[in-house]
Amino acid sequence: MAAAAQRFGAYGYEGTSLRDIARDAGVDAALVYRYFGSKDALFAAVSRPSALFDPLLETPLDEVAGWLCDFLAGGPPAEEIPHPVVAVLSSPDRQTAVREFRDDLAEVFSERFAARLDGPDAPLRAELVAALLLGTSLLGRAIGTPALARASDDDALHRQLGKAIGALLRPEPDAS
Numbered sequence: 001m002a003a004a005a006q007r008f009g010a011y012g013y014e015g016t017s018l019r020d021i022a023r024d025a026g027v028d029a030a031l032v033y034r035y036f037g038s039k040d041a042l043f044a045a046v047s048r049p050s051a052l053f054d055p056l057l058e059t060p061l062d063e064v065a066g067w068l069c070d071f072l073a074g075g076p077p078a079e080e081i082p083h084p085v086v087a088v089l090s091s092p093d094r095q096t097a098v099r100e101f102r103d104d105l106a107e108v109f110s111e112r113f114a115a116r117l118d119g120p121d122a123p124l125r126a127e128l129v130a131a132l133l134l135g136t137s138l139l140g141r142a143i144g145t146p147a148l149a150r151a152s153d154d155d156a157l158h159r160q161l162g163k164a165i166g167a168l169l170r171p172e173p174d175a176s
Helices: 002-011 018-025 029-036 039-047 050-058 061-073 084-089 094-116 122-143 146-150 155-169
Strands: none
Touching: 002 018, 002 039, 018 029, 018 039, 029 039, 050 061, 050 094, 061 122, 061 155, 084 094, 084 122, 094 122, 122 146, 122 155
């Protein structure tokens, strides 16, 4: 999976072959076919966010902002692992990839993560956490906007993102 993620990230779907992935992983291409069946299936497996975000589902809520900041600051560079949004957009069957990505995100955030949140609008607040995570990582790592690219290990990023995520995790006080 790591070899596939690196290849797809570096060369895109069209520029990647299963033989290249197998060579990078030090295995025979037949083994890759045996476990994944096709290049499309391997691409889909590498592009799915659920496994990526599983640790978030176990992280105590008061540590989620820190986990997300560490997630954004750490990890391999964008050229090694494709950003999930970029992977979806470069998929050979974009319509199917968008649907699967949406369904996967909905399962992780709208259902499982939202179930951990107290108060109103939990699914919406959970999806906004996903939007902050994906948007921040897309702009900072994949696109490289100046402030976010420089702020990957910055205390200001942790502070600002922590405030935004913290507000989403806490239910709004009753207005009555």
